[in-house]
Amino acid sequence: xxxxxxxxxxxxxxxxxxxxxxxxxxxxxxxxxxxxxxxxxxxxxxxxxxxxxxxxxxxxxxxxxxxxxxxxxxxxxxxxxxxxxxxxxxxxxxxxxxxxxxxxxxxxxxxxxxxxxxxxxxxxxxxxxxxxxxxxxxxxxxxxxxxxxxxxxxxxxxxxxxxxxxxxxxxxxxxxxxxxxxxxxxxxxxxxxxxxxxxxxxxxxxxxxxxxxxxxxxxxxxxxxxxxxxxxxxxxxxxxxxxxxxxxxxxxxxxxxxxxxxxxxxxxxxxxxxxxxxxxxxxxxxxxxxxxxxxxxxxxxxxxxxxxxxxxxxxxxxxxxxxxxxxxxxxxxxxxxxxxxxxxxxxxxxxxxxxxxxxxxxxxxxxxxxxxxxxxxxxxxxxxxxxxxxxxxxxxxxxxxxxxxxxxxxxxxxxxxxxxxxxxxxxxxxxxxxxxxxxxxxxxxxxxxxxxxxxxxxxxxxxxxxxxxxxxxxxxxxxxxxxxxxxxxxxxxxxxxxxxxxxxxxxxxxxxxxxxxxxxxxxxxxxxxxxxxxxxxxxxxxxxxxxxxxxxxxxxxxxxxxxxxxxxxxxxxxxxxxxxxxxxxxxxxxxxxxxxxxxxxxxxxxxxxxxxxxxxxxxxxxxxxxxxxxxxxxxxxxxxxxxxxxxxxxxxxxxxxxxxxxxxxxxxxxxxxxxxxxxxxxxxxxxxxxxxxxxxxxxxxxxxxxxxxxxxxxxxxxxxxxxxxxxxxxxxxxxxxxxxxxxxxxxxxxxxxxxxxxxxxxxxxxxxxxxxxxxxxxxxxxxxxxxxxxxxxxxxxxxxxxxxxxxxxxxxxxxxxxxxxxxxxxxxxxxxxxxxxxxxxxxxxxxxxxxxxxxxxxxxxxxxxxxxxxxxxxxxxxxx
Numbered sequence: 001x002x003x004x005x006x007x008x009x010x011x012x013x014x015x016x017x018x019x020x021x022x023x024x025x026x027x028x029x030x031x032x033x034x035x036x037x038x039x040x041x042x043x044x045x046x047x048x049x050x051x052x053x054x055x056x057x058x059x060x061x062x063x064x065x066x067x068x069x070x071x072x073x074x075x076x077x078x079x080x081x082x083x084x085x086x087x088x089x090x091x092x093x094x095x096x097x098x099x100x101x102x103x104x105x106x107x108x109x110x111x112x113x114x115x116x117x118x119x120x121x122x123x124x125x126x127x128x129x130x131x132x133x134x135x136x137x138x139x140x141x142x143x144x145x146x147x148x149x150x151x152x153x154x155x156x157x158x159x160x161x162x163x164x165x166x167x168x169x170x171x172x173x174x175x176x177x178x179x180x181x182x183x184x185x186x187x188x189x190x191x192x193x194x195x196x197x198x199x200x201x202x203x204x205x206x207x208x209x210x211x212x213x214x215x216x217x218x219x220x221x222x223x224x225x226x227x228x229x230x231x232x233x234x235x236x237x238x239x240x241x242x243x244x245x246x247x248x249x250x251x252x253x254x255x256x257x258x259x260x261x262x263x264x265x266x267x268x269x270x271x272x273x274x275x276x277x278x279x280x281x282x283x284x285x286x287x288x289x290x291x292x293x294x295x296x297x298x299x300x301x302x303x304x305x306x307x308x309x310x311x312x313x314x315x316x317x318x319x320x321x322x323x324x325x326x327x328x329x330x331x332x333x334x335x336x337x338x339x340x341x342x343x344x345x346x347x348x349x350x351x352x353x354x355x356x357x358x359x360x361x362x363x364x365x366x367x368x369x370x371x372x373x374x375x376x377x378x379x380x381x382x383x384x385x386x387x388x389x390x391x392x393x394x395x396x397x398x399x400x401x402x403x404x405x406x407x408x409x410x411x412x413x414x415x416x417x418x419x420x421x422x423x424x425x426x427x428x429x430x431x432x433x434x435x436x437x438x439x440x441x442x443x444x445x446x447x448x449x450x451x452x453x454x455x456x457x458x459x460x461x462x463x464x465x466x467x468x469x470x471x472x473x474x475x476x477x478x479x480x481x482x483x484x485x486x487x488x489x490x491x492x493x494x495x496x497x498x499x500x501x502x503x504x505x506x507x508x509x510x511x512x513x514x515x516x517x518x519x520x521x522x523x524x525x526x527x528x529x530x531x532x533x534x535x536x537x538x539x540x541x542x543x544x545x546x547x548x549x550x551x552x553x554x555x556x557x558x559x560x561x562x563x564x565x566x567x568x569x570x571x572x573x574x575x576x577x578x579x580x581x582x583x584x585x586x587x588x589x590x591x592x593x594x595x596x597x598x599x600x601x602x603x604x605x606x607x608x609x610x611x612x613x614x615x616x617x618x619x620x621x622x623x624x625x626x627x628x629x630x631x632x633x634x635x636x637x638x639x640x641x642x643x644x645x646x647x648x649x650x651x652x653x654x655x656x657x658x659x660x661x662x663x664x665x666x667x668x669x670x671x672x673x674x675x676x677x678x679x680x681x682x683x684x685x686x687x688x689x690x691x692x693x694x695x696x697x698x699x700x701x702x703x704x705x706x707x708x709x710x711x712x713x714x715x716x717x718x719x720x721x722x723x724x725x726x727x728x729x730x731x732x733x734x735x736x737x738x739x740x741x742x743x744x745x746x747x748x749x750x751x752x753x754x755x756x757x758x759x760x761x762x763x764x765x766x767x768x769x770x771x772x773x774x775x776x777x778x779x780x781x782x783x784x785x786x787x788x789x790x791x792x793x794x795x796x797x798x799x800x801x802x803x804x805x806x807x808x809x810x811x812x813x814x815x816x817x818x819x820x821x822x823x824x825x826x827x828x829x830x831x832x833x834x835x836x837x838x839x840x841x842x843x844x845x846x847x848x849x850x851x852x853x854x855x856x857x858x859x860x861x862x863x864x865x866x867x868x869x870x871x872x873x874x875x876x877x878x879x880x
Contacts, residue, residue: 026065026066026068026089026090026091026092026093026094027063027064027065027066027089027093027094028062028063028064028066028071028073028087028089028093028094028095028096029061029062029063029064029093029094029095029096030061030062030095030096030097030098031056031059031060031061031062031097031098032045032056032060032062032075032077032097032098032099032100033060033097033098033099033100034080034099034100034101034102035099035100035101035102037099039056039058039059039060039061040056040060040077040080040100041056041057041058041059041060042055042056042057042058042297042312042314042331043055043056043060043062043075043076043077043098043100044074044075044076044077044299044301044311044312045062045064045073045074045075046073046074046075046076046301046311047064047066047071047072047073047074048071048072048073048074048084049070049071049072050071051303051337052335052336053074053301053311053335054333054335055312055314055331055333057435057436058150058329058436059436065429066089067089068089068090068091069088069089070086070087070088070089071086071087071088071089072084072085072086073085073086073087073096075098075100076282076299077100078270078272078282078284078297078299079102079103079284080100080101080102080103081100081101081102081103081104081245082100082247083098083100085098103245103254104245105242105243105244105245105254106243106244106245107241107243107244117355117356118239118240118241119241119253120239120240120241120253120255120256121239121355122353122355122356123239123241123253123255123273123275123278124228124229124233124234124239124255124273125353125355125384126278126351126353126384127229127273127278127279127280128229128230128231128233128234128384128388129278129351129384129385129387129388129391130277130278130279130351130384130387130391131218131227131229131230132218132388132391132392132395133345133387133391134218134279134280134308135216135218135219136187136342136345136391136394136395137307137341137342137345138185138187138307138309138339138340138341138342139186139187139340139341139342139343140184140185140186140187140339140340141184141185141303141309141337141338141339141340142182142183142184142185142336142337142338143182143183143334143335143336143337143338144180144181144182144183144334144335144336145180145181145182145183145332145333145334145335146178146179146180146331146332146333146335146431147177147178147179147180147181147330147331147332147333148176148177148178148330148331149176149177149178149328149329149330149331150174150175150176150177150328150329150330150436150438150439151174151175151317151326151327151328151329152171152172152173152174152175152326152327152328153170153171153172153324153325153326154171154172154325154326154327155171155320155324155325155326156171156324156325157324173438174436174438174439176199176435176439177198177199178197178198178199178427178431179195179197179198179199180195180196180197180198181193181194181195181196182194182196187342188398188399188402189407189408189409189410190410190411190412191409191410191411191412192411192412193411193412193413193414194414194415194416195413195414195415195416195419196416196419197416197418197419197420197422197426197427198415198419198420199420199422199427217229217271217280217283217298218280220232222296223289224265224289224738225264225265225266225267225287225289225738226265226266226267226737226738227267228257228267228271228285229271229280231388232737235260235737236259236260236261236266236737236738237257237258237259237260237266237267238258238259238260239255239256239257239258240255240256240258241253241254241255241256242254242255242256242270244275247281248302250274250275250277250281251274251275251276252272252273252274252275252281253272253273253274253275254270254272255270255271255272255273256269256270257269257270257271257285261805261806261813261816262813262816262817263288263805263806263810263813263816263817264287264288264289264290264738264739264805264816264817264819265287265288265289265738265739265805266287266738267285267286267287267296268285268286268287269283269284269285269286270283270284270285271283271284271285274308276350277306277348278351279300279306279308280298280300280308280310281300281308282297282298282299282300283296283297283298284296284297285297288817288819289819290819290846290849290876291319291320291321291817291818291819291849292317292318292319293316293317293318293319294315294316294317295314295315295316295317296313296314296315297312297313297314297315298310298312298313298314299311299312303337303339304339304341306348307339307341309334309337309339310334311333311334311335311337312331312332312333312334313330313331313332313333313334314329314330314331314332315329315330315331315332316328316329316330317329317330321849344373344394345373345376347376347377349376349379349380349381349382349387350380350381350382351381351382351383351384351387352381352382352383352384353383353384354383354384354385359383360381362379362380362381363379363380363381363382363383363386364383364386366386366389366390371394371397372390372391372392372393372394372397373394373397375390376390376391376394406684406685406686406687407686407687407688407689407694408686408687408688408697408700409688409689410688410689411688411689411690411691412690412691412692413690413691414691470482475492476492476498476511477498477499478494479491479492479493479494479495480492487517487518487519487520487533488515488516488517488518489515489516489518490513490514490515490516491513491514492511492512492513493512493513493514495510495512496588497510497586497587497588497591498510498511500587500588500590500591501590501591501594501595501640501642502587502590502591502594502600502602502604502640503594503600503638503639503640503641503652503655504543504546504576504604504636504637504638504639504640504655505543505544505545505546505548505576505604505639505640506543506544506545506546506639506640506642507543507544507545507640508541508542508543508544509541509542509544510539510540510541511539511540511541512537512538512539512540513537513538513539514535514536514537515535515536516533516534516535516536517533517534517535518531518532518533518534519531519532519533520532523561523562525692526692527691527692527693528561528562528693529560529562530560530561531558531559531560531565532557532558532559532560533557533558534555534556534557535554535555535556535558536553536554536555537553537554537555537556538551538552538553538554539551539552539553539554539573539575541575541576543576543639545639545640546636546639548576548606550573550574550575550576550606551573551574551575552571552572552573552574552575552609553571553572553573554569554570554571555569555570555571556568556569556570556571557569562694563617563619563620563694563696564617564618564619565616565617566614566615566616566617567613567614567615568613568614569612569613569614570610570611570612570613571609571610571611571613572609572610572611573608573609574606574607574608574609575606575607575609576604576605576606576636577604577605577606577607578602578603578604579603579604579605579657579759579760579762579764579787579790580764580766580786580787580790581764582764582766584764584766584767584768584780584786585601585602585770585786586772587602589770589772590602593770594642594643594652595643595644595645596643596644596645597643597645597650598643598645598646598650598651598652599650599652599769600638600652600653600655601769601770601786603655603656603657603786603787604636604655605633605634605635605636605760606633606634606636607631607632607633607634608631608632609629609630609631609632609633610629610630610631611627611628611629611630611631612627612628612629613625613626613627613628614626614627620682620685620687620696620698621681621682621683621685622679622680622681623679623680624677624678624679624680625676625677625678625680626675626676626677626678627675627676628673628674628675628676629673629674629675629676630671630672630673631671631672631674632669632670632671633669633670633671633672633758633760634669635655635656635667635668635669636655637654637655638652638654638655657759657786657787657790658785658787658788659759659762659787659788659789659790660788660789660833660834661762661790661791661792661793661831661833662759662762662790666757666758666759666762666792667758667759668719668758669719670719670720670721670758671717671719671720672711672720672721672758672761673711673712673714673720673721674709674710674711674712674721674761675709675710675712676707676708676709676710677707677708677709678705678706678707678708679705679706679707680703680704680705681703681704681705681706682696682698682701682702682703682704683701683702683704684700684701685697685698685700685701686700686701699733701732702730702731702732703730703731703732704728704729704730705727705728705729705730706727706728707725707726707727707728708724708725708726708727709723709724709725709727709761710723710724710725711723711724711756711757711761713755718756720756721756721757721758721761722753722755722756723751723753723754723755723756723757723761723792724751724752724753725749725750725751725752725761725763726749726750726752727747727748727749727763728747728748728749729745729746729747729748730744730745730746731743731744731745731746731778732744733778737805738805739803739804739805739821740802740803740804740805741802741803742800742801742802742803743777743778743800743801743802743803744778744798744799744800744801745778745779745798745799745800746796746797746798746799747795747796747797747798748794748795748796748797749763749794749795750793750794750795751792751793751794754792754793757792759790761792762790762791762792763790763791763792763795764786764787764790765781765784765789765790765797765829766779766780766781766784767780767781767784767785767786767787767788768780768781768782768783768784768786768870769783769785769786771868771869771870771871772870772871772872773852773854773870773871773872773873774872775872775873777801777823777825777875778799778800778801779799780799781799781827781829781839781858782825782827782839782841782854782856782858782870783839783856783857783858783865783866783867783868784827784829784837784839784858789829789831789834789837791831791832791833791834793831793832793833794831794832795829795830795831795832796828796829796830797828797829798827798828798829799825799827800825800826800827801823801824801825802823802824802825803821803822803823803845803875804821804822804823804824805821807822807824808822809822809844810822818846819846819849820844820845820846820847821844821845821846821875822842822843822844822845823842823843823844823845823854823875824840824841824842824843825839825840825841825842825843825854825856826838826839826840827839827840835860835861836860836861837858837859837860837865838858838859839856839857839858839859840856840857840859841854841855841856841857842854842855842856843855843856843870845874845875845876846874846875846876847874849874850873850874850877851871851872851873851874852871852872852873852874852875853869853870853871853872854869854870854871854872855867855868855869855870856868856870
């Protein structure tokens with residue numbers, strides 16, 4: 001009997017499972033085409049009864065599973081008249097094809113008092129004035145988002161094609177990524193995303209549309225491109241009215257958006273605005289970034305009364321880079337919207353355009369003593385300027401009430417444990433649009449290799465490989481890390497200039513490494529790490545011409561509770577250093593100039609020293625550092641005259657730098673005791689939060705540095721330093737519109753006591769005498785001698801760099817679209833004993849997206865000093 005019940009229960013469960021699938025094994029499917037029969041890819045198929053829908057795929061096909069019943073099906077596509085059809089679904093699939101006709105636009109739908117201007121201008125003025133209202137009117141929402149990205153590599157350099165095929169990457173074959181996520185948004189900037197399922201093959205090549213999907217076109221910028229609804233939009237765009245049509249009882253205005261100056265980070269195309277509500281109905285825009293073309297299309301749906309949100313996003317990316325070419329298409333379909341309206345903004349105020357409409361007295365006279373929210377709610381109509389002013393005030397008032405006003409982005413990202421384990425039947429059931437034949441073939445190809453690739457990944461797991469790594473003699477040149485478990489590790493540091501040449505040491509070799517013991521654990525908030533470590537870092541150096549061996553060791557203790565923390569260290573030994581502790585010339589560059597041009601710009605001295613230092617990051621706003629060093633410092637002479645350059649009478653210079661202030665006694669051997677204190681301050685720094693971890697956006701605040709250095713008079717002898725140096729500096733940047741950027745770095749200082757200052761303690765400036773530009777456009781001078789104006793007196797230094805969107809060559813749109821930028825720079829230096837030194841120059845930036853070429857000249861007072869060309873890395877690339 002028991003077995004009978006068990007078998008009956010099992011049979012009943014199976015029948016229930018089968019019946020549950022059969023009950024939803026019906027719905028609607030079909031194709032959406034235009035009136036010529038061409039498929040309309042990514043059209044919106046919306047089920048009005050359910051408030052939900054799906055997009056068509058690239059071939060215009062769609063499929064939606066439905067329970068039995070009657071449904072109103074609305075089909076929309078940009079530029080075409082929408083259609084509504086009622087359908088009855090029974091116990092089988094209903095084939096429902098749609099043929100859309102091109103939209104017919106009426107040119108007289110918008111009535112404007114003035115006949116002197118295009119109606120688009122008042123439409124956009126009102127839409128811009130209400131953009132922030134639409135951004136703030138939804139206090140919270142949640143939705144389910146299906147994202148599919150399909151890309152293909154369409155071309156590659158001929159010498160790379162076979163290598164790519166070996167890696168399994170073929171030209172003109174589809175590589176697809178799919179994911180389903182639950183997304184929740186809360187004002188002003190909190191986004192929670194939970195990935196329910198994900199399926200991927202190939203690589204999206206960093207072309208993710210995420211910055212566009214999670215950012216509203218009601219914002220001022222969308223991934224650094226100026227929105228047509230930004231407050232400054234009229235400075236960047238021209239608008240033209242191209243007609244209107246009626247849909248669901250609303251008048252929709254079609255506005256042509258044209259950049260005043262075509263190029264990167266501005267949009268071009270069409271935006272559709274809903275009359276009276278001045279909300280976005282849909283948009284079809286394109287822009288470019290770093291030479292890549294980007295297309296964005298959005299269809300909006302009224303998810304609540306007078307609340308429109310995008311339900312279908314379509315994005316395209318395409319371009320060429322060093323012989324590689326590719327194109328990528330993304331579709332994001334949002335559904336299951338749950339919306340919570342901001343109760344403060346439930347009113348509907350009529351917007352008046354004061355440029356073409358009379359403003360009644362009742363709409364004037366704003367009261368500063370009454371809150372912005374109350375005034376907006378009390379007035380039935382307002383001028384667009386007053387409405388914008390009140391919305392801005394309302395946002396400021398809300399910001400003051402926030403405890404975390406410095407947080408500009410708060411994101412939580414989680415992946416379900418089963419997200420990558422879903423089978424094909426799951427994807428077939430949840431996918432809102434059919435895969436194309438190319439995408440199906442791509443999945444079949446990659447699924448057949450999945451098991452093999454997974455095995456490879458398991459066998460060559462990078463973490464396991466590092467932990468089991470054994471010493472290889474080549475690690476001495478390339479570096480290597482070795483883990484021993486329980487937080488213990490050791491390694492050889494990677495140093496590209498481990499072998500180089502200079503005239504003091506001849507050929508020289510450097511070997512440095514570390515041994516570390518680290519313990520890390522989660523704190524009570526389960527996010528912050530409490531990390532403690534001890535490390536020992538030895539370094540060895542040998543000069544083959546000088547036959548001199550150097551070594552030093554750094555022992556330090558670090559404790560960090562999240563980002564705040566401190567480091568206490570002791571460093572010492574006998575070693576060799578550049579006179580400028582910032583190492584203005586790279587070892588390899590110096591070697592190259594010595595070998596090929598017989599020029600030795602690097603100047604070195606040696607010292608036996610011991611240094612005790614302490615650094616405390618109190619917060620991301622304040623950090624202070626202190627150190628005290630005792631050093632026995634000695635000047636050095638050249639020991640090698642080797643060079644491949646043997647023409648003319650050019651000889652190497654002495655290892656003593658030329659300087660307008662220094663005397664021979666400034667280079668005497670000395671035993672000095674030096675104390676230095678430094679305070680770094682970033683007032684107003686902003687943060688972004690990801691998964692509870694708070695990270696500073698250092699670019700959001702200027703960096704102010706204050707420092708005091710003292711040479712301590714510690715004995716009666718005359719071979720030790722005795723001075724007091726005070727310095728201050730500020731560095732930051734300002735953005736001006738699209739791609740206009742001003743970087744600046746200003747410093748000033750003075751020796752308030754310079755009884756005895758050795759050249760190592762002079763203030764040195766970042767010079768450059770080579771053809772290679774330094775990283776950082778506002779970090780160094782371009783043509784200044786490394787040590788000519790080093791000083792033991794007072795000084796002021798300024799480095800200013802400005803990047804244009806459009807200047808000389810970039811007046812041509814074809815060059816702007818390649819990502820080319822033009823820059824100018826002006827640098828200035830004055831010490832108590834130097835002439836007014838200044839530099840001026842021009843540069844082409846982002847050449848081929850990675851290079852920078854600078855041209856300029858340096859002057860002493862009004863006399864030309866030197867100039868030339870500098871080659872460097874594009875300014876947007878940051879390398880520490």
